[in-house]
Amino acid sequence: MKKNNTIIIDSQNPNAIGKVVDKDTNEELSEITPLIMILNASSKNVQQEIDDLLRDGADPDLEITYYNEKTTARKLALLYRKHIRFP
Secondary structure, X not given: OOOOEEEEOOOOOOOOOEEEEEXXXXXXXXXXXXXXXXXXXXXXXXXXXXXXXXXXXXXXXXXXXXXXXXXXXXXXXXXXXXXXXXX
């Protein structure tokens, strides 16, 4: 994500579909979910954070339009973060 982008999301909802917005143009670039945000962050305790969100009801198969592609957190993890496990 470029530095001039911002994310708008309901942080209280584990299945919220937020938006990635270009700060300069207000153009909506993508949808995003809390699970995908955690996948992108790649923190040291990413698996624990994923597990916590799943326990709170997050759906790893919630389909969104992520930068013009229909996908899910599970699919992105299988492609780019193979060490992350979903039940």
